[in-house]
Each structure stands twice: as C-alpha cells, then as structure tokens.
Amino acid sequence: MTVAAPPALLRLLHGLTAALLPLAWLSGWVVYSLYDGRWGRLPQPISADWIDIHGSIGVALWPVALLFVGYALTAGRWRLRRAANALPLLALVLAVGSGKLMQEDWLRDGQLHHLAYSLHLLAWLLIALAVPLHLLALWRRGGPALLATMLRWH
Numbered sequence: 001m002t003v004a005a006p007p008a009l010l011r012l013l014h015g016l017t018a019a020l021l022p023l024a025w026l027s028g029w030v031v032y033s034l035y036d037g038r039w040g041r042l043p044q045p046i047s048a049d050w051i052d053i054h055g056s057i058g059v060a061l062w063p064v065a066l067l068f069v070g071y072a073l074t075a076g077r078w079r080l081r082r083a084a085n086a087l088p089l090l091a092l093v094l095a096v097g098s099g100k101l102m103q104e105d106w107l108r109d110g111q112l113h114h115l116a117y118s119l120h121l122l123a124w125l126l127i128a129l130a131v132p133l134h135l136l137a138l139w140r141r142g143g144p145a146l147l148a149t150m151l152r153w154h
Ligand code: HEM
Pocket: 006, 010, 014, 017, 018, 019, 021, 022, 071, 072, 073, 075, 076, 077, 078, 079, 080, 082, 085, 086, 088, 089, 092, 131, 134, 135, 138, 146, 147, 148, 149, 150, 151
C-alpha cells in the first residue's frame, strides 16, 4: 500500500518539532530532578548547567513551534479533527507558552509555586501521554508506512 506524503512544509516543520521536542522533554526531566524532585528524582546526571541547556533547546524550539502551530491551525486544520493529532499540538502550545513565561532563576532559588511552572510541568506530563498516543494512533491507522510519510524528505 502506498500512502501519500504530507506537504513538504508540514514535513519540515513537523520534523524539526519532533526532533527538538524530545530533547526539551528529556532535559526538562533532568532539570525537574535536580531542582524540584517532589515526586522522585532521577539518578544524578552528568554535571552541567542543565537549566541553561534546557533553556537553549527551548529557545530553538519556540520559533519552530510557532510556525508549526501556525501551519497546523491553518493549512493543516483538517488533520486536527483527529484527537491524536490535536492533543500533541495542545501539549506543545502549553509547553512553549508556559516556558516563555518562566524565569531562569525561579528553580535555582527554590521557587516552585509559580503558576507558569505548574503549567510547564503539566505540559511535560501531557507530552508524555500525547506523543506516544499520536504514534500509536498513526500506527493503527496506517502502520509503519504512514509513520514513514512524515520522515521522508522527498
Ligand atoms: C514529537 C512530537 C510530535 C508532535 C508534537 C507531533 C504533532 C503533530 C501534529 C500537530 C500533527 C497534525 C499536523 C497538521 O495539522 O497539519 C501531526 C501529524 C502527523 N504526525 Fe506528528 N507529532 C510528533 C511526532 C511524530 C513522529 C515521531 C511521527 C512519525 C515518525 C509523526 C507522524 C505524523 C504523521 C504521519 C502525521 C499526519 C497524520 C494525518 O495525516 O492525520 N509525528 N503530528
């Protein structure tokens, strides 16, 4: 079975988002573990300025996410009728939006009570649910052939 590839602009923006988002998610996990840890901690990671690393990935992600969200809400709107596509987009918007409202020193100063930080944690959780659900739904709909359409350059 051949599956038609999505438009090139969607593949580009979606691909950049799908590459950067897991990096932001993973580094965010390390930051939570080092500076928060209320629900458990990871084993001590390599020592580095993880807030800075996470922030830099966030800086790279947000303009890409902005373009991707713009595309998805206009030209790709019909794809969002599927909850499995809409949910990761919602999680992405929440993550990037709440991240932009956060200040670098909050966690260093032990300030864990800010609303933006709570929303950022919620977004992290939502991403952990929405992205696997997105992949599972696509797999069930079209198997590896459908997943591969988003990864193809040509
Ligand atoms: C990592 C974070 C990811 C996010 C935030 C995300 C988000 C989205 C969104 C919002 C759409 C709809 C786009 C539109 O409205 O035009 C979409 C579609 C799609 N995504 Fe993802 N995605 C992610 C990862 C992946 C991965 C890793 C794959 C496959 C390898 C994938 C495969 C697809 C495919 C095939 C479609 C088209 C589905 C359709 O036509 O209904 N996605 N994705």
